Amino acid sequence: MPVNPPAEYYKAEMKYAQAKGREEKIAALEEMISLLPRHHGSENAHAQLKSRLAKLKKEGEKKGATKAGIQKEGDAQVCLLGYTNSGKSRLLAAITDAKPEIAPYEYTTVKPEIGMMDWKGVKIQIIEIPSTFQPAYVAIARTAELVVLVIKNGKEERMLQEMLADKFIRTRTITVNPREEPAQNAKERIWKALGRIVVYTKKTNTPMSLPKGATVRAAAKTIHKDFVENFRFARIGRKGMTKQVGLDYTLDDGDVIEIYA
Numbered sequence: 001m002p003v004n005p006p007a008e009y010y011k012a013e014m015k016y017a018q019a020k021g022r023e024e025k026i027a028a029l030e031e032m033i034s035l036l037p038r039h040h041g042s043e044n045a046h047a048q049l050k051s052r053l054a055k056l057k058k059e060g061e062k063k064g065a066t067k068a069g070i071q072k073e074g075d076a077q078v079c080l081l082g083y084t085n086s087g088k089s090r091l092l093a094a095i096t097d098a099k100p101e102i103a104p105y106e107y108t109t110v111k112p113e114i115g116m117m118d119w120k121g122v123k124i125q126i127i128e129i130p131s132t133f134q135p136a137y138v139a140i141a142r143t144a145e146l147v148v149l150v151i152k153n154g155k156e157e158r159m160l161q162e163m164l165a166d167k168f169i170r171t172r173t174i175t176v177n178p179r180e181e182p183a184q185n186a187k188e189r190i191w192k193a194l195g196r197i198v199v200y201t202k203k204t205n206t207p208m209s210l211p212k213g214a215t216v217r218a219a220a221k222t223i224h225k226d227f228v229e230n231f232r233f234a235r236i237g238r239k240g241m242t243k244q245v246g247l248d249y250t251l252d253d254g255d256v257i258e259i260y261a
């Protein structure tokens with residue numbers, strides 16, 4: 001008997017194939033499993049997907065147990081830090097794929113909640129740190145690229161800054177008051193604070209995030225390890241113009257790059 005999955009299944013399969021991190025893979029697999037018809041002919045396919053899912057989840061448990069507790073995924077890791085009911089979960093839900101519990105009572109979030117933020121095709125991992133401030137959870141902020149202080153007033157901001165200073169956590173911070181700033185605005189500021197640019201490959205239109213000031217050399221390295229050694233020249237598409245450049249050419253946000261090797 002054929003499996004005959006619906007069209008949505010193939011979309012989920014595509015998501016799985018293009019998934020960057022483990023979280024995304026798990027989400028896509030779960031979607032595939034839910035969309036695969038259940039009948040005698042699909043038993044094998046179900047079993048295969050489920051064992052793949054179990055394996056992925058197990059891998060995460062092992063890796064998740066290291067150091068700060070959460071495996072980095074995407075191109076940067078950002079923490080949401082703030083007092084209870086400041087609106088961390090609501091912000092996380094607004095700017096990522098995460099679906100944390102949002103509730104008017106205190107300490108709703110007791111374990112780190114993780115989501116992926118999409119910025120023009122680039123994935124950024126966002127983590128809500130529980131307001132219980134258990135040291136192991138606060139320590140996640142130490143290795144993150146950015147800490148977002150989620151506050152209701154200026155006093156909270158000062159207290160959070162002091163807490164970070166006391167723990168010698170020197171990660172860059174920005175402040176968001178969700179009651180005063182639309183989530184999309186906060187999202188844009190988070191991206192800007194990360195100091196990265198997005199560059200696209202010409203052939204496959206794959207987004208690639210690089211630090212601001214990155215050169216063609218960095219992009220070439222990211223695309224293929226042999227590209228730098230065998231590099232001849234690159235063509236950069238920028239604002240409708242195309243330019244032939246060398247390895248030391250500085251890239252801009254939105255550039256389309258084609259490397260000739």
Ligand SMILES: Nc1nc2c(ncn2[C@@H]2O[C@H](COP(=O)(O)OP(=O)(O)OP(=O)(O)O)[C@@H](O)[C@H]2O)c(=O)[nH]1
Nearest residue numbers: 084085086087088089090102103104107108109178
């Ligand atoms: N009006 C308004 N209410 C908000 C906003 N953000 C959060 N809230 C409300 O404030 C309450 C707490 O929001 P959460 O997002 O759960 O807060 P949290 O910081 O995750 O809190 P805990 O996880 O419980 O420590 C909920 O009732 C939300 O609906 C906001 O931007 N505007």
Ligand SMILES: [Mg+2]
Nearest residue numbers: 088089108109
């Ligand atoms: Mg919460």
